[in-house]
Amino acid sequence: MDLRVGVIGTGAIGEDHIRRLTHTVTGANVVALSDINVQNARRIADKYGAKFYATGEEVIAAPEVDAIVIASWDPTHAHYVLAGIKAGKFVFCEKPLATSANDCKNIVEAEIAGGKQLVQVGFMRRFDRGYRQIKAAIDSGRIGEVLMLHCMHRNRVPGPKHTTEMSIKNSVIHEIDVLRWLLGEDYKTAQVLLPKSSRLAEDGLRDPQIVLLETQSGVRIDVESFINCQYGYDVQCEVVGETGTVRLPDPANMEVRSGGAFSYEIFPDWSDRFIEAYDTEFREWVDATKRGIVAGPSAWDGYVACVTADACTEARETGAIVPIAIPRRPAFYKK
Numbered sequence: 001m002d003l004r005v006g007v008i009g010t011g012a013i014g015e016d017h018i019r020r021l022t023h024t025v026t027g028a029n030v031v032a033l034s035d036i037n038v039q040n041a042r043r044i045a046d047k048y049g050a051k052f053y054a055t056g057e058e059v060i061a062a063p064e065v066d067a068i069v070i071a072s073w074d075p076t077h078a079h080y081v082l083a084g085i086k087a088g089k090f091v092f093c094e095k096p097l098a099t100s101a102n103d104c105k106n107i108v109e110a111e112i113a114g115g116k117q118l119v120q121v122g123f124m125r126r127f128d129r130g131y132r133q134i135k136a137a138i139d140s141g142r143i144g145e146v147l148m149l150h151c152m153h154r155n156r157v158p159g160p161k162h163t164t165e166m167s168i169k170n171s172v173i174h175e176i177d178v179l180r181w182l183l184g185e186d187y188k189t190a191q192v193l194l195p196k197s198s199r200l201a202e203d204g205l206r207d208p209q210i211v212l213l214e215t216q217s218g219v220r221i222d223v224e225s226f227i228n229c230q231y232g233y234d235v236q237c238e239v240v241g242e243t244g245t246v247r248l249p250d251p252a253n254m255e256v257r258s259g260g261a262f263s264y265e266i267f268p269d270w271s272d273r274f275i276e277a278y279d280t281e282f283r284e285w286v287d288a289t290k291r292g293i294v295a296g297p298s299a300w301d302g303y304v305a306c307v308t309a310d311a312c313t314e315a316r317e318t319g320a321i322v323p324i325a326i327p328r329r330p331a332f333y334k335k
């Protein structure tokens, strides 16, 4: 029996997920969708043979829907996740889980009260082949104890209405999650440095930013966030250990030799750069959901990421090195 999925938010990634659930991933199909952009949602409903509903709440309540994908704007996530939990349906929520640690905490408490894990968060870098290779190298001891990580997260241009705060809560939240997954430990402190801002930044936008994190065992991490780099979508990660280093491979892409020059194409955005990771993420989500379990990043992971992002925001605003108070993981969320 195919997993019958309802999608809330049919914008850029919402339609991309509908496409992959329809044409790439087996064992699922999109039966319902909703978006406040009604015209576009109806177009997509017709294109993929799904039923259009006027509200996300109706998608969640629809008897023909087994599981929900939330791909609407960040501030709407908590409301729909809580409604999905209340309806007893599995929920895939695009990152971030919510825009405040308190809303994430409410989701964790609701899931625990319901007695069953239902929520997975869209931290898709855990499903990327390159990051999984890095994790295998670390876990095997191939580079010794990890000492430092140097990361870059560059967007070619910012999304609409991008703010200084979103550079961390919406963008660097990927590194916050994937690095704690790579290292198997949480963070201890956060510091944020503000270099000279690009003259191309929107008025008032601080871009780039440098996030400095320290883990509980003393590993030091620097993450450059540059959301308006102009040249391409460029994500880098180097892990430095006692006896060696491991680096995220650049994705395979076209090499061009022309006019006496050689160039290597850089993807313009996340959709192509991580296409394989998204496909793996949804293949594994559909498989786990049909088995009645959450196997990917949990609501607890979403909560910890948001607590850490909040500390980074405080660090940027105060200039201080901010301690990160991560609560003890409830037994409900096994590692």
Ligand SMILES: NC(=O)C1=CN([C@@H]2O[C@H](COP(=O)(O)OP(=O)(O)OC[C@H]3O[C@@H](n4cnc5c(N)ncnc54)[C@H](O)[C@@H]3O)[C@@H](O)[C@H]2O)C=CC1
Binding pocket: 008, 009, 010, 011, 012, 013, 014, 034, 035, 036, 037, 056, 071, 072, 073, 074, 076, 094, 095, 096, 122, 123, 124, 170, 270
């Ligand atoms: N995992 C990843 O790498 C990525 C994750 N995302 C996340 O996916 C979400 C959507 O991002 P994009 O597709 O880039 O944005 P988008 O703006 O293209 O699409 C968002 C859609 O949500 C709709 N929407 C807003 N409020 C709504 C509501 N209350 N009910 C139903 N629909 C509503 C909008 O009309 C819009 O069509 C964001 O949370 C973003 O953080 C986005 C890009 C990559």
Ligand SMILES: O=C1[C@H](O)[C@H](O)[C@@H](O)[C@H](O)[C@H]1O
Binding pocket: 155, 159, 170, 171, 174, 270
């Ligand atoms: O989730 C995403 C994308 O994956 C990009 O990496 C971010 O920079 C973007 O801001 C965010 O929406």
